[in-house]
Amino acid sequence: QVQAQKKIFNETPEQTEKRLSWWVHDRFGMFIHWGLYSLPARHEWIKNYERITDSAYQKYFDNFNPDLYNPREWARMAKAAGMKYAVITTKHHEGFCLFDSKYTDYKATKTAIKKDLVREWVDAFRAEGLKIGFYYSLIDWHHPDFTIDRVHPQRVSDPKEYERLNKGRDMEKYRTYLFNQVRELMTNYGKVDMLWTDFSYPGANGKDHNDWNSVELLKMVRKLQPGIIVNDRLDLGDYEDGGDFVTPEQYKVSEWPTRNGKRIHWETCQTFSGSWGYYRDETTWKDNKQLLVLLIESVSKGGNLLLNVGPTSRGLFDARAQERLQGMGEWMKVNSRAVYGCTEAPAGIQRPDNxxxxxxxxxxxxxxxxxxxxxxxxxxxxxxxxxxxxxxxxxxxxxxxxxxxxxxxxxxxxxxxxxxxxxxxxxxxx
Ligand code: H79
Missing domain, CATH: 2.60.40.1180 (Golgi alpha-mannosidase II)
Structure with a gap:
């Protein structure tokens, strides 16, 4: 006898399927990682990897000026590739906001570009008929109340040091900021089709659902955007409905993922070259065939592919990204019928070699x-x-x-x- 699992919402399985139906059908989306890290152009985790202080990171804020930003072009490229939805980093771990938040000055509107980049993005992608999603980083390496932990740029080797280090930092205050910002995102941009939170890391000097007040956060999101789909990174694994889909990142699943023996919704997120943020000198780019296999293989196991582009600091998709989007689009133009609305083959049908x-x-x-x-x-x-x-x-x-x-x-x-x-x-x- 399987124990009945805890639930947060009273939605029937049929209602859940209906809420997720567009996304299950569409299968293929674009992830967009864009922030201050596109200036150093060597990975979105650079502040962490190179332990860069706030003051040393300031030059990227001061020089942020995406003068060539034209989200209609991005949307057209996504659409031509066969993508049906897109998810953008409204804020990544570095804490910089592409949107005009009332609760911080660490945002695009306070840089040379002086624009709410998310507002223009939403309008552009909507105009091209794409569904829209917001990535929001739970982690914030800029906020003064976010406690220093094992994945913070200022992490230390002695685990006992954290208490001393975090005097004066108050996660209660950070939680208020987090709720305020998510409320802005769920209120000020019309219908939002998806929220993509990132990420929890429970355990010693980590962060879990208590740090985010995940249950209440998710309730607020679903109340403000009743039709929204939310990923699984709020650390709500104890609840059957604590996330709508699982998110294998940068690896291939061997088979359709299950939970308590039941197949669950899933979406793998993948990069062109390894880094999510624009990385000028990266040489590990996948070719068009590898990328198409990622898509087809996902669908063949009942899942979605969210494929990432890291735009440059001027606001363009670089040539290598454009080439791959075009290549996939060429294939999708004549083969999308084998992707949209598709899933795993019925049991009993065997797959020939290759x-x-x-x-x-x-x-x-x-x-x-x-x-x-x-x-x-x-x-x-x-x-x-x-x-x-x-x-x-x-x-x-x-x-x-x-x-x-x-x-x-x-x-x-x-x-x-x-x-x-x-x-x-x-x-x-x-
Ligand atoms: O936004 C993209 C990435 O920046 C973010 N998620 C995608 C969508 C992401 N990057 N890494 N991770 C999520 C998981 C983190 C893994 C690690 Fe670590 C961070 C491995 C090493 C540093 C945390 C600390 C886990 C082990 C040590």
């Missing part, structure tokens, strides 16, 4: 993604008599099928690989 399967339960179409192009034919075990029609998805050209002796289905494919990064076979199931 392929990934996605499935649309509404149209009963099965998609075979050919990661490594086969020679002349591909065999699908167990599908004999179960497929009405087969075609390449990119050009809608018929593919001839034959039953095999072993109850399988053989599909003939042209010897030459079609000119598409990952060719997809569309099978209309009975």
């Amino acid at each position: 392929t990934l399967l996605t499935y649309n339960p509404d149209t009963k179409r099965l998609y075979v993604h050919l990661l490594d192009y086969p020679l002349q034919r591909i065999e699908l075990p167990g599908l004999k008599g179960k497929v009405r029609y087969a075609q390449f998805l990119h050009d809608g050209s018929e593919l001839k099928m034959r039953d095999t002796d072993k109850g399988g289905l053989a599909i003939d494919v042209p010897v030459r690989k079609p000119d598409v990064e990952i060719p997809v076979i569309e099978l209309m199931l009975e």
Whole structure:
């Protein structure tokens, strides 16, 4: 007998599914990490990694001036890539706010650009028809009341030192700031489709749900934005509804994640090159095929992909990011039917070697993604008599099928690989 779990809200499973339905359908979103760290251009954790003091970090605030910022261009690039929603860092761990908060001067409106960058972003992405999400860092390395802990730039080696270090800092006051800012974000920008909080690290000299007053914070968010979807980083794992989806960061899940034996909603967040913030000299960029596999593999295991861009301090997507977005868009233009509304293939359908399967339960179409192009034919075990029609998805050209002796289905494919990064076979199931 499985113990009934604690719940914060009284929402039925059907209501939850309905609230999440656009997001489950859309599958592919853009993450945007933009802040003062785009000036040093060597990772968004630089203040921590290099233990930079507030006064030494000040030069990035003083020189922040994204004069080429044009969020309509960003939105058009996201849309052309096939992305349906986008999530922007309203504030990252460094504490700098892209939005015009009443509760701090550490914000874009007080820099040379003098604008609420979030307001313009929301308007632009809405205008292009994308859903919008706010990333908000629970961690704040700038706020004077945020206690120094094991992931703070001023962390120390002796664990007993923290008490002395934190004299005069008051998390109660920080919590008030956190609630005030989240209330602003949930109130001043119209409908917000998603809130992406980041992150909790329970334990010695860490921060957990008590530090954020997570239950009350989540209640406030859901009250102000009833339809909103919220991620799982508030440390509310004790509650069945303490987060709408899990967030595997920068790794691949081996299978559809579960909780108490039940499959749960998930979204992996991934970078082009390793860093989330713009990193000028990073050389570890994934190629278009790797990125497409990330997307297809996520969908094939019932999940979403939130793929990150780190804009430059002038406000542009750099050429490497643009290239990849364009490459993915080219594929999505003709293959998005194998992504939107799709999920894992029905149980019992086996994936041939070097392929990934996605499935649309509404149209009963099965998609075979050919990661490594086969020679002349591909065999699908167990599908004999179960497929009405087969075609390449990119050009809608018929593919001839034959039953095999072993109850399988053989599909003939042209010897030459079609000119598409990952060719997809569309099978209309009975
Ligand atoms: O915003 C992006 C990252 O900056 C942020 N989440 C994404 C979306 C993030 N970065 N790292 N993490 C979240 C997890 C933190 C891991 C570590 Fe550590 C920080 C590893 C080393 C330093 C905390 C301290 C865990 C181990 C030691």
